Amino acid sequence: MPTASSSSSSAAEFKANIGDILGDVNVFTAAGQPVFFKVLWDQKDGITVVALLRHFGCVCCWELASELKEVKPKFDSAGVKLIAVGVGTPDKARILAERLPFPMDSLYADPERKAYDVLGLYQGFGRTFFNPASAKVLSRFDKLKKANENYTMKATPDDVSGVLQQGGMFVFKGKELLYGRKDEGTGDHAPLDDIFDVCCKTPVA
Numbered sequence: 644m645p646t647a648s649s650s651s652s653s654a655a656e657f658k659a660n661i662g663d664i665l666g667d668v669n670v671f672t673a674a675g676q677p678v679f680f681k682v683l684w685d686q687k688d689g690i691t692v693v694a695l696l697r698h699f700g701c702v703c704c705w706e707l708a709s710e711l712k713e714v715k716p717k718f719d720s721a722g723v724k725l726i727a728v729g730v731g732t733p734d735k736a737r738i739l740a741e742r743l744p745f746p747m748d749s750l751y752a753d754p755e756r757k758a759y760d761v762l763g764l765y766q767g768f769g770r771t772f773f774n775p776a777s778a779k780v781l782s783r784f785d786k787l788k789k790a791n792e793n794y795t796m797k798a799t800p801d802d803v804s805g806v807l808q809q810g811g812m813f814v815f816k817g818k819e820l821l822y823g824r825k826d827e828g829t830g831d832h833a834p835l836d837d838i839f840d841v842c843c844k845t846p847v848a
Contacts (some may be wrong), residue, residue: 662818673736698730698798703830709790742793
């Protein structure tokens with residue numbers, strides 16, 4: 644089973660039926676339409692990267708979204724679907740989509756953090772502001788600055804508790820979880836090389 648390259652999670656940590664559980668979680672398209680996870684990709688054989696960002700007003704969220712946008716053509720050519728989910732309402736998602744920009748048809752909003760709870764992603768003041776894993780952001784300062792050229796705090800959730808939520812990265816083949824990684828702190832993103840390794844080593848039906 645593929646594992647993350649840093650101190651984080653592997654697919655073995657999650658329930659065997661996590662795909663079924665996540666499938667019944669309801670989120671919203673950036674346009675505001677409610678949708679279940681299970682209709683977002685082929686639940687039998689489709690290979691999908693599910694990136695759970697932090698909240699839409701997080702500068703590190705904008706950085707990760709920018710990187711995902713840049714590599715999306717590589718995912719597309721490999722037959723891999725990309726789904727990005729953020730904490731906040733659909734109107735906050737649209738702010739990121741329009742100003743970054745980011746493809747709206749790949750962006751979803753989870754204002755109640757249902758998917759985050761199901762996946763057991765970390766939350767709290769200490770992890771958000773003081774976790775040692777967040778120090779790696781300093782090595783990406785130029786990327787962070789570029790990704791936030793059009794940043795606005797207006798994308799921050801109205802529910803302030805949402806700003807303490809951490810994200811994670813997951814790869815599914817149908818309902819089977821191939822890779823799962825929880826961000827230890829703000830800006831502690833999964834290495835995209837790890838994600839590509841999982842996607843490319845898994846045959847696409």
